[in-house]
Amino acid sequence: MIELISQHPFIAALVALVSLGIIFGAILGFASVKFATEGNPISDQINEILPQTQCGQCGFPGCRPYAEAIADGEPINKCPPGGEGVIAELATLLDVEPLPLDAEHGTESVKTYAFIREDECIGCTKCIQACPVDAILGAAKQMHTVITSECTGCDLCVEPCPVDCIDMVPLPITTQSWTWQKPVDGYQIIATDKQTPTHGDVSA
CATH class of the missing domain: 3.30.70.20 (Alpha-Beta Plaits)
Structure with missing residues (x-):
């Protein structure tokens, strides 16, 4: 066999390539098993943001299935318990535009x-x-x-x-759960925004 390989360089090169392929294939196979990651890392991050109510209002049986669906392209605005806050966090994580809460799945309410x-x-x-x-x-x-x-x-x-x-x-409002309420459109924030008549404007 060795004599045949030495007399035919093409066969020698072919044997060498096949041998290297087997060795590297074995190494890659071992590495894929040894260093395999469990689940989708992005879906884990999404699941941590979701409120974990497991209520099913999003149309999925729980927060984990919805997180996996979002990672696969499902809209991020189907979680009423999370509301606009969760939508904003998901939009930041996924680098997408925040969407208004989908009213078909419910409305945001007090915790x-x-x-x-x-x-x-x-x-x-x-x-x-x-x-x-x-x-x-x-x-x-x-x-x-x-x-x-x-x-x-x-x-x-x-x-x-x-x-x-x-x-x-x-839930009772605490220092941890209190949030600043957005001002209503048209509301005058400070006293100087309101026009008051001066003495010269008052008719006799």
């Missing part, structure tokens, strides 16, 4: 959390089954309560309740 009127709760567990973030504590035929810090305000627990003992309560 709320679920509150169970415990003396009326019959312990049916239907709200527990409906909660996408496991923020409700309780057991069958026992009183239920909501872990406020875990509740995302998706209100998916309200409809299944057979005794209508769940209220959506606005």
